[in-house]
Amino acid sequence: MASWALSRITNLQKHFNPTNPTSKGERMVKISPEVSEALSLGKAVVALESTIISHGKVRNAISSEFGNSKEVEAIVRQNGAIPATIAILDGIPCVGLSAEELERLAILGRKARKTARRDIAHVVATGGNGATTVSTTMFFASMVGIPIFVTGGIGGVHRHGESSAYTMDISSDLIELGRTPVAVVSAGVKSILDISRTLEYLETQGVCVAAYQTSEFPAFFTQKSGCQCKLGDEMFPTITDTNINLQLKTGILIAVPIPSEHSSSGNIIESAIQRALKEAREQNISGSAETPFLLARVNELTGGTSFLDFLNEGLDIALVKNNARIGAQIAVSLSRLQE
Ligand code: PSU
Numbered sequence: 108m109a110s111w112a113l114s115r116i117t118n119l120q121k122h123f124n125p126t127n128p129t130s131k132g133e134r135m136v137k138i139s140p141e142v143s144e145a146l147s148l149g150k151a152v153v154a155l156e157s158t159i160i161s162h163g164k165v166r167n168a169i170s171s172e173f174g175n176s177k178e179v180e181a182i183v184r185q186n187g188a189i190p191a192t193i194a195i196l197d198g199i200p201c202v203g204l205s206a207e208e209l210e211r212l213a214i215l216g217r218k219a220r221k222t223a224r225r226d227i228a229h230v231v232a233t234g235g236n237g238a239t240t241v242s243t244t245m246f247f248a249s250m251v252g253i254p255i256f257v258t259g260g261i262g263g264v265h266r267h268g269e270s271s272a273y274t275m276d277i278s279s280d281l282i283e284l285g286r287t288p289v290a291v292v293s294a295g296v297k298s299i300l301d302i303s304r305t306l307e308y309l310e311t312q313g314v315c316v317a318a319y320q321t322s323e324f325p326a327f328f329t330q331k332s333g334c335q336c337k338l339g340d341e342m343f344p345t346i347t348d349t350n351i352n353l354q355l356k357t358g359i360l361i362a363v364p365i366p367s368e369h370s371s372s373g374n375i376i377e378s379a380i381q382r383a384l385k386e387a388r389e390q391n392i393s394g395s396a397e398t399p400f401l402l403a404r405v406n407e408l409t410g411g412t413s414f415l416d417f418l419n420e421g422l423d424i425a426l427v428k429n430n431a432r433i434g435a436q437i438a439v440s441l442s443r444l445q446e
């Protein structure tokens with residue numbers, strides 16, 4: 108057996124052994140047989156979140172949510188890794204879902220609670236169903252020893268969120284990145300949020316932020332945010348391995364820019380966001396009133412709900428798929444590095 112596999116099993120036994128959970132908390136988590144086997148053998152596993160499945164933008168699009176989530180899992184497999192979608196079902200945190208469980212989440216839709224870290228105990232204790240956000244997905248991925256997690260966009264510091272006079276709205280995703288050693292592959296942060304303050308906040312939390320094949324942090328809909336990213340290299344597997352070996356205990360944010368073929372749709376949304384932001388400034392709309400104003404205005408500017416939803420949703424899933432391909436490749440290289 109490779110030395111890494113040995114050390115990994117030791118590590119898992121110390122923190123979590125999928126085949127022999129020791130603590131009460133560990134016994135509360137259900138790991139699918141496929142993910143459990145992959146973890147025990149030290150194979151590449153990629154965690155996926157479930158807020159995307161249950162809280163997709165089009166209501167009653169169960170088949171598309173289900174289909175999308177299966178396609179994302181298929182892309183992870185095609186690239187040599189095992190997908191582990193994470194959700195809470197009937198109060199049980201599940202790591203790796205069956206097709207039936209994925210479909211159930213799609214059917215539940217918004218009835219599954221959007222579960223950030225603060226909500227975990229309540230959803231589990233009440234036997235509820237939870238669609239996990241980035242923070243919660245990271246928490247469970249880390250608990251079972253999955254080092255790579257793929258999503259679309261992460262939460263951030265809201266505009267004016269730094270000011271306690273306003274909303275103080277800072278996503279718990281950023282705090283989780285500061286305390287959970289999982290590498291999160293995303294398309295960056297939407298410009299509706301305050302990207303430069305989000306990056307400052309991540310720096311304060313000690314989070315390593317790296318961009319894929321670029322030196323500029325991407326803004327989800329566009330490749331550029333105006334914020335430089337010092338680590339614009341492709342050493343993600345090595346960085347992630349080093350982060351684990353040094354036991355830094357902090358997360359890594361790997362930002363992948365929107366692929367060029369989606370740039371034109373991305374630009375339509377981005378220019379509407381920028382125009383809405385300008386109007387908000389001109390009309391002195393700020394604080395908690397700003398986000399609802401921006402969302403409504405972006406909607407109008409892009410021709411109404413259906414067009415916006417179409418663009419938004421198409422892009423959301425296209426970016427998750429692109430990130431899934433890259434995340435799986437990183438997970439495979441990482442597992443080879445650790446052999
Ligand atoms: N940002 C996106 N797409 C998303 C989310 C954020 O561009 O799907 C979801 C993710 O699940 C993320 C959560 O973890 O919203 C953050 O929510 P909040 O801002 O309430 O922390």
Ligand code: MN
Nearest residue numbers: 276277278279
């Ligand atoms: Mn928030």
